[in-house]
Amino acid sequence: MPRRYLIRTFGCQMNEHDSGRAAGLLETLGYRRASSEDEADLVLLNTCAVRENADNRLYGTLGHLKSLKDRRQADGRELTIVVGGCLAQKDGDVVADRAPWVDVVYGTHNLVDLPALLARADSAAVPVVELVEALETFPSALPAKREIRHHAWVSISVGCDNSCTFCIVPSLRGPERSRPIGEVVAEVQGLVADDVIEVTLLGQNVNSYGRDLAGASRFAELLREVGRIEGLERVRFTSPHPRDFTEEVLQAMADTPVVCPHLHLPLQSGSDRVLRRMRRSYRVRRYLALVERTRALLPDAALTTDLIVGFPGETEQDFAATLDIVAQIGFDQAFTFKYSPRPGTPAAELVDEFVPAEVVAERYHRLEALVREQSRQAHQRLVGTAQQLLVESPSKTDASRWSGRTPGNHLVHLPAPAPDPAPAPGSGSGTTGAFASGDLVTATIIEAATNYALAGPAESVRRTRAGLAAGRAPAPRPTLPVLAAG
Numbered sequence: 017m018p019r020r021y022l023i024r025t026f027g028c029q030m031n032e033h034d035s036g037r038a039a040g041l042l043e044t045l046g047y048r049r050a051s052s053e054d055e056a057d058l059v060l061l062n063t064c065a066v067r068e069n070a071d072n073r074l075y076g077t078l079g080h081l082k083s084l085k086d087r088r089q090a091d092g093r094e095l096t097i098v099v100g101g102c103l104a105q106k107d108g109d110v111v112a113d114r115a116p117w118v119d120v121v122y123g124t125h126n127l128v129d130l131p132a133l134l135a136r137a138d139s140a141a142v143p144v145v146e147l148v149e150a151l152e153t154f155p156s157a158l159p160a161k162r163e164i165r166h167h168a169w170v171s172i173s174v175g176c177d178n179s180c181t182f183c184i185v186p187s188l189r190g191p192e193r194s195r196p197i198g199e200v201v202a203e204v205q206g207l208v209a210d211d212v213i214e215v216t217l218l219g220q221n222v223n224s225y226g227r228d229l230a231g232a233s234r235f236a237e238l239l240r241e242v243g244r245i246e247g248l249e250r251v252r253f254t255s256p257h258p259r260d261f262t263e264e265v266l267q268a269m270a271d272t273p274v275v276c277p278h279l280h281l282p283l284q285s286g287s288d289r290v291l292r293r294m295r296r297s298y299r300v301r302r303y304l305a306l307v308e309r310t311r312a313l314l315p316d317a318a319l320t321t322d323l324i325v326g327f328p329g330e331t332e333q334d335f336a337a338t339l340d341i342v343a344q345i346g347f348d349q350a351f352t353f354k355y356s357p358r359p360g361t362p363a364a365e366l367v368d369e370f371v372p373a374e375v376v377a378e379r380y381h382r383l384e385a386l387v388r389e390q391s392r393q394a395h396q397r398l399v400g401t402a403q404q405l406l407v408e409s410p411s412k413t414d415a416s417r418w419s420g421r422t423p424g425n426h427l428v429h430l431p432a433p434a435p436d437p438a439p440a441p442g443s444g445s446g447t448t449g450a451f452a453s454g455d456l457v458t459a460t461i462i463e464a465a466t467n468y469a470l471a472g473p474a475e476s477v478r479r480t481r482a483g484l485a486a487g488r489a490p491a492p493r494p495t496l497p498v499l500a501a502g
């Protein structure tokens with residue numbers, strides 16, 4: 017029987033990406049994915065140091081795993097516990113001291129060492145802790161195991177050269193290092209050959225991509241190169257930084273049909289005073305000019321953002337400026353966060369200026385009400401339009417619905433596909449109303465809600481290699497036009 021692994025991922029897409037690599041490494045060692053904790057012989061926690069109470073949550077989870085490990089040992093069965101990622105990088109030895117039942121601790125720079133660390137842990141009486149200061153192997157170069165067949169995260173750079181005062185990332189992920197364009201393109205080509213039709217290019221600051229290699233950003237060039245790969249249907253990227261966003265990137269987005277018309281542009285605050293204190297190196301005027309250019313060049317682009325409420329020293333006037341800018345721009349979606357101090361960051365030292373929790377909560381409530389209404393309006397604007405949806409999966413709560421994403425990344429629910437009738441003899445790929453995860457479906461939006469839109473039944477289904485590979489037998493169904501596999 018192969019040993020089974022379970023990975024729990026906390027935090028951002030970079031961690032999702034690294035978890036795919038950790039899974040790939042474990043599979044090369046002969047492990048197979050477990051469907052539950054009970055089935056798992058190894059549990060890996062890929063930790064995040066950015067989210068609030070990250071360490072409390074980690075030790076809570078480790079306490080639970082200790083009970084499981086004790087029960088297993090009583091039954092003569094092993095449980096290997098691995099802690100990796102940002103919090104491990106930050107706290108390394110502390111994790112081993114506080115939770116000596118952990119087997120392996122590794123950091124953000126040495127995922128590549130996981131197999132060797134597991135081998136060492138086999139004969140070690142204490143946790144094997146190994147953290148290194150600098151990245152030697154890009155996680156992207158490691159074997160990967162994807163959760164979703166049609167989509168892949170592709171890391172184009174790691175680390176960050178900025179020093180936003182609220183952020184712990186630069187000290188945990190190090191300075192920015194870009195991968196050569198050829199390497200990124202080769203990875204995407206390989207993914208497309210493996211039925212991926214959508215990639216998300218990942219970096220802490222994608223707009224400065226290539227600066228460490230070429231002295232100037234090459235992100236626009238990268239978008240164009242990736243956009244030329246045959247068989248790729250959608251390209252997304254995250255996250256750009258408003259300071260480094262250039263006209264060339266907007267132009268590359270406008271010229272490259274597979275690059276999705278969606279820009280996630282973290283604003284953080286609408287007050288220049290707060291932006292200065294956050295050490296965000298753009299000002300509101302620059303941000304607004306960027307939004308204006310985006311809307312001129314990409315009129316249908318969805319615009320989303322991140323906002324922090326209650327940064328130390330934020331006054332009512334600062335907050336009102338944020339409300340004003342948000343109202344003026346009208347985001348499709350905004351991720352709002354209450355400021356919470358991250359130990360080790362400059363902002364965490366500003367204890368005397370912390371905004372009282374009840375004030376933060378009240379401001380947060382006002383901002384949330386505004387961005388929720390904007391989100392509903394964004395979905396309302398889609399009503400009556402035909403949208404191409406990359407369908408993902410059946411709804412977890414309602415089997416009669418499936419979910420998909422528009423090019424602008426709006427979540428849309430639509431009626432479940434018609435069951436596949438038996439294929440007529442010699443019908444080849446025929447026409448069908450059935451679709452599978454990874455297909456491109458056109459449907460008209462009929463209703464708007466805050467967090468999603470509803471569409472009518474599929475009007476056309478474009479089979480993709482990902483959809484066909486998801487296990488649907490092609491079958492005839494004369495009512496809907498179906499296009500060739502993408």
Ligand code: SF4
Nearest residue numbers: 176178180183185220
């Ligand atoms: S740009 Fe700022 S917020 Fe983003 S990762 Fe770098 S330091 Fe953190």
